[in-house]
Amino acid sequence: MVEIAPSMLGANFGEMKREAMLVAPHSAYLHMDVMDGHFVPNLTMGPDLVKALRGIADIDVHLMVANPADFIQDFSDVGADIISVHVEANNPEKAIKLIKELNIKAGIALNPSTPSSAIEPYIENVDLILVMSVEPGYCGQSFHENSIERVRIYREKYPDKIIEVDGGVGPENARLLAEAGANLLVAGSAIFGSSNPIKVIEDMKKG
Numbered sequence: 371m372v373e374i375a376p377s378m379l380g381a382n383f384g385e386m387k388r389e390a391m392l393v394a395p396h397s398a399y400l401h402m403d404v405m406d407g408h409f410v411p412n413l414t415m416g417p418d419l420v421k422a423l424r425g426i427a428d429i430d431v432h433l434m435v436a437n438p439a440d441f442i443q444d445f446s447d448v449g450a451d452i453i454s455v456h457v458e459a460n461n462p463e464k465a466i467k468l469i470k471e472l473n474i475k476a477g478i479a480l481n482p483s484t485p486s487s488a489i490e491p492y493i494e495n496v497d498l499i500l501v502m503s504v505e506p507g508y509c510g511q512s513f514h515e516n517s518i519e520r521v522r523i524y525r526e527k528y529p530d531k532i533i534e535v536d537g538g539v540g541p542e543n544a545r546l547l548a549e550a551g552a553n554l555l556v557a558g559s560a561i562f563g564s565s566n567p568i569k570v571i572e573d574m575k576k577g
């Protein structure tokens with residue numbers, strides 16, 4: 371079965387806690403997109419916001435920052451359950467080591483334009499592969515169709531890893547992604563842009 375992690379970047383920031391409480395009973399995690407204005411042009415959220423949502427649901431932190439190792443302790447302190455770092459960032463190996471030392475699930479993320487093989491050196495130390503299906507930076511971009519094939523290849527090669535897909539995901543592509551082997555789907559605008567976020571989540575779970 372596929373699980374859902376609503377991307378809180380797609381929520382109304384003025385109503386963040388209320389939106390989190392609305393989706394949490396139907397979701398496996400709250401997905402928190404952390405951007406530093408260097409790794410990607412956008413600036414988003416930090417540990418204080420994660421702290422404010424702690425306890426509502428498990429927390430999935432997606433670090434889109436140039437130096438992820440600098441932030442692992444901060445996100446551990448506020449209760450992150452998963453922390454993913456990008457293979458394109460500086461020293462992902464050091465960050466993954468810190469995450470595992472803190473007994474948190476570690477993920478390796480990669481952009482659509484990055485070769486699939488780039489994650490190989492890290493794979494034995496991570497629990498999760500975060501397949502980006504848009505170039506990171508913003509909500510509401512359109513899904514890169516070739517991500518489905520990437521998921522299929524990873525599922526065959528790494529049967530025991532959690533495979534998470536992030537970017538342009540919604541009810542229209544959830545089934546194909548689940549069939550290809552994804553087990554955690556992130557969605558921002560599909561959920562929070564809807565007048566019925568719960569129905570969107572349930573539709574995505576059904577596939």
Ligand code: DX5
Nearest residue numbers: 506507510537538557558559
């Ligand atoms: C993109 C972020 C995504 C994004 C998802 O850089 O990592 O998590 O918020 O938003 P949608 O589902 O709208 O593409």
Ligand code: ZN
Nearest residue numbers: 403432536556
């Ligand atoms: Zn994300």
